[in-house]
Amino acid sequence: MGKADLLSLADKVCDGLAITTGVYNEAVTGGLNAGHRDAAKIARATQTGLVKVVSLAPGTQELLKQAAFPSALGPGEQETIVEAAAQQCLAVLDDTRARASAVVIGVEFCRTETLLVEALVAGLVNLTEFETSLLRLAQMRNMKASELAELLRLGRLISEGLRDDHAST
């Protein structure tokens, strides 16, 4: 999200954004040390309060130990899933393996692309803005052409559906 400048939009969709210290260490500390500009963007977002950094409470750390996640997941992803379980909030997971683990734990999740669709549903962006942001995201994220085409199609389908809903009310 940081890479595609979608943090403010995600904040509006989700009513607040938080990352765990594990994600912070990976995306910000590690990224800044390696000189990545995107890391600086996320660092600024944490400084302005747009993104809250949360440490796992002792109970959540216990949940992390008990969860016995597969080793295919990174520590940041594991922390995100258990923190979302503890806070009963939505986890943003862009990886199939991470989403499969979230299902096992019973955590509701979405991916960056669906957050963008959600912004369209919530009326935070119009169809043109949705498509522009989606194309930018696709470029940043190495999105499969078939997924991009499907998301563009779904965006239009949803946009028309919402227009029909408004017309009938």
Next chain:
Amino acid sequence: MTMQALNLGRLNIETETLETLNLLAQWQSTSRAQIIQRLLRDGARQAKIEHAAGLYGRGELTLERAALMAGVSIYDMMAHVRVHGILPPGDLGELQSDVASMLARRGHDELAQQVLRAEQITDER
């Protein structure tokens, strides 16, 4: 960076490679040992990144875990998979289900049904 001596015993190297090493040492005004040392370091690092990225492409690791395994930042791993066209696994059905779940969560059940119907059509194809 700590250094350790590596005794390779009688390591056979192709004549052409040996000539290239000598040439590189000459061009860069350095010793052959230093050239070998640098090539080994860079090559080993690159091989680690390629191996981890391959596992990511096959869905055996997440991007974050692949970056950790390769000893690079997640941004470096993102750049590597993008440049090499390594695409993450996942299918359209899963994407449509995720969109439908979001719509249902937001109370748009009818739209969610429409998206799921599209999923069935995709599956049938």
